[in-house]
Amino acid sequence: MVKAAQIWYAAFRMKLYNSLTQDQTLFTPVGDDVTLYVCGITPYDTTHLGHAFTYVTNDNLVRYLEYTGYTVTYVQNVTDIDDDILRKAAEIGEDWWALGNRWTRHFIDDLITLNVRPPDFFPRASDVVSEMHTLIQSLLAAGYAYESAGNVYFQVDKWPPFGKLSKLPATEMLPVANERGNFPDDPHKRDPLDFVLWQAQKGGEPAWESPWGKGRPGWHIECSTLASHYLGDSIDIHSGGADLIFPHHECEIAQMEPVTGREPFVRYWLHTAMVRYQGEKMSKSLGNYIGIDETPNETYGKVMSIPDKLIYPYFELISDVDLSELAEIKHKLNSADVNPRDLKKHLARTVVRMYHGEKSSKDAETEFERIFVQKKLPDQIEEFTLDAATCRIDDLLIITKTASSKSDARRLIQQGGVSIDGEKISDPFMEIGINREMILKVGKRKFAKISVKN
């Protein structure tokens, strides 16, 4: 029997922009279970709309994949041991572990505010220290890494494909890496671009025992290890902010492909745009940020509930979305007559355009509306009366407002979600006799009682 997911997929082919191939590629997971890894936060300070954009975008993706019938296994990590945490903890005189816990809790509350579907696994980097040792040992044994004074480094020039994700020329790699956590002057490195897999304990730092002495892991090895530990050596989708492409994700690939023999490590690399605000990338260091728990302004607070109020600012702020279509919505927003549904509708269309391209966006809007916008169904069963003795099932779905069109009705039936008096319907053109009282059910949620007119 053909799975509902496949039917749905055939009717509705999703394209994703893959940073590795730099084009929109038809999304075809290896199985019915889609594996997704999203780089999580380093919990040392507040999270803002810039961070949230990544998690909300991936939330849309997860919900959409699940809606189309796939099972999604979603892992999001917490980088709980990192230079930034240790620096901040020393600055404010708080224990690094307590600081990390405090901001992780804060982040979880923010995600609850945003109503995102929680990841299936939310591991800390420090959960898999011994697994990191195993991966580092494989890299050493295969000749891609070297040890020096209790540190272990990846030797970049040993692996020629390095750079295949970012496409950065060798001369541009070092300045970018230096801005993002690299220490080029580390005297133990053979080359300034080599990156750390394991670092020897420095005074007062937390440390774990290892084959190379006490120390702690490098940032990049944490994500490679967590992704492969929970999802395997080759995963469907890996996502994160676009500023992680280099060096973080480039290094993740380099740590996996030479030793697992599985290529590609990640089949679809999805990167979310940087949120811009006041002309610059939104960032804590520049101070130009809006916290997730802040209300963007009075108007949003009055007319929209969370997370509706957050949707507009995302699209206003991100740099590569055409804002002209939003002008009318913005106008409405500033007048008294505001309908939050318009905003969600626009979100639906924008997201669908991102995933599918322009052509499908109109069709898909209806579907997205069903997933994201549909109001809570009434507790009471709705009653409909028909004056015919028989009725075709696709017509019946339209009459009861369960489907908006015949194609919509067919899609619902093909997904296997429609039943009448407990019996599943598989043929959309089936003629059914109208009983005195008949219960129509779509999925677990929607009911209609249909009676015959006397």
Ligand SMILES: [Zn+2]
């Ligand atoms: Zn990561």
